[in-house]
Amino acid sequence: MSAPVSQIREPLITGHKTYHQITEDLISPTEKTPSFAWTVGFIISAIFLGLYVFSVLWTIYMGIGTWNLNRTVGWGWDITNFVWWVGIGHAGTLISAILLIFRQKWRTGVNRAAEAMTIFAVICAGQFPLIHMGRLWMGFFIFPYVNTRGPLWPNFNSPLLWDVFAISTYFTVSLLFWYTGLVPDFATVRDRAKGFRKKVYNFLSFGWTGSAKHWQRWESLSLILAGLSTPLVLSVHTIVSFDFATSVIPGWHTTIFPPYFVAGAIFSGFAMVQTLMLVTRTVLNLKDYITIEHIESMNKVILLTGTIVGVAYITELFIAWYSGYIYEQFAFFNRVFGPYWWSYFGMMFCNVISPQLYWKKSWRRNITLTFFLSIVINIGMWFERFVIIATTLARDYLPSSWSYYSPTWVEICLFLGTLGLFFFCYLIFTRVAPVVAVAEIKSILKSAGDQYVGKNAVHQHHHGDEHSEVESH
Amino acid sequence: MANHKEVIYGLYNDETELLRAVKAAKNQHIEIMDVYSPFPVHGLDPILGLEESRLHIAGFVYGMLGTLTAFLGMTWIFTKDWPVIFGGKPYWSVPAFIPITFELTVLFASIGMVVTFYIVSGMGPGITNNYLDDRITDDKFCIAFDKSEVSESDAQAFFQSTGAAEVNVKHIN
Structure with missing residues (x-):
């Protein structure tokens, strides 16, 4: 808080808010009856969720044969969706953990919703490996529990098992981090509520009082959880990429995969955060808290990570050629010009070319363009995973077993269904919890509110004097 | 916290006023029971004499x-x-x-x-702790004194001199 604020920094909270107004603005969406837009969104999500439940039951009842996987293409839309959803989750942790460590104040406007997005995205991701098992009810076999068969253990040397540990740790830690941040805000909701609602929020707020010692521990805990989440989030997509990179399949067996997957994950995650934030700030009227400044900052991250991804694609092609190894060369030639050429070019266009528009400042600050591009990027990142998985598997060493894979209606419905699951959870979240971290916004008001910094500042000097006197660090 | 206590507390409108008041209390050697705020007030811990969390x-x-x-x-x-x-x-x-x-x-x-x-921190699902005022999680910053340690007149004088917006007494269990 006491860190000097650059004069050129734009305010992150507009509208000359007081502490009480912040409470009103951020808590009231949970207290009012839902808006028409919310209700429509919720009904649509619920329908898609229903479709999901039906497709899962159909898959379990009829078997995995209802998918179009075949002898060489053993992973199709399912694992594509898995990787896509896990990747989306990464932006939430980046915002909540890495930006906390870097003391980026703009994270406070979006971290709560982004963390919620992480949790729901990881829930969606986790569905696919489980359904893919076919016998869903034996899913617990993946965990090393003491059993009556020896005990017989899972293979700890397998990247698929590393994934089990990575995803479940990631989910648990993200949930703990998110909830710990929510506790003080639930207390704010509790203190405004009456009757049954008060009881519910009293339970959810864990008996929070706002005592100085609790805040001190809370800040210490948040910082350490951020410190732990930072390597964790990098490890999660690294391990997801190991699913491919530790295999001996040309096109998968590449050392560039871990950094390339992590950059792609953050890229797609930020695109999803943009999609959600642009809708949320409009529907819940949070434009004073999620400002153009926030959107521009996120677009800068999208530009950076999109460019890293682009460099990775080109490096892959170069290394394949440079290796002098014909199977590797063929794998990449096939990716670009093979039967799935359309997905490769879709990926290149959406992920590498489209974010380059963000070099122009006015375009980074254009809401319509941002919304449109955020969806384009999400489609592009889905294509990326499909390119890696399907094109590689469809052309293996034996031309006699080459095949082509396209999904059945069940696979398509499963994917659309997880979108329903995701938005269903997110919409409930916007009704139950404040979507912007109330306490954290209040803590940056004096250093980022537009009455203190920027063009419209009214008590800037006054504020500076006060703080140099009382603050020690 | 288990036994019955009478607490006198003052509410401030701003964290800078709170910090000044906490400093004053320390200078006057008035025993502060606890300080409550809607968000972590930076610079409070050293004035209050809180040790770093372990x-x-x-x-x-x-x-x-x-x-x-x-x-x-x-x-x-x-x-x-x-x-x-x-x-x-x-x-x-x-x-x-x-x-x-x-x-x-x-x-x-x-x-x-x-x-x-x-x-x-004595928190958890289903636990209800006594909190002094509903507005502490909104926009009020609170200094609380235990009445068995600080007399009401001393506390009133302190709150008046440090510009508290409101002073209340509350029984807590």
């Missing part, structure tokens, strides 16, 4: 416990309990153990610290 030490211990559980667990399973050769690799293939060892380190440290945080 939660990070607990976190380190839990993390180490996770590291050892994972690494020794996998070592025992793959060298003693049920050795299996995977792809001609040694039983004790340390590099392959690194990802899971790392994940469990993070998992143990996080769960352990969060649980410790709630236990030492």
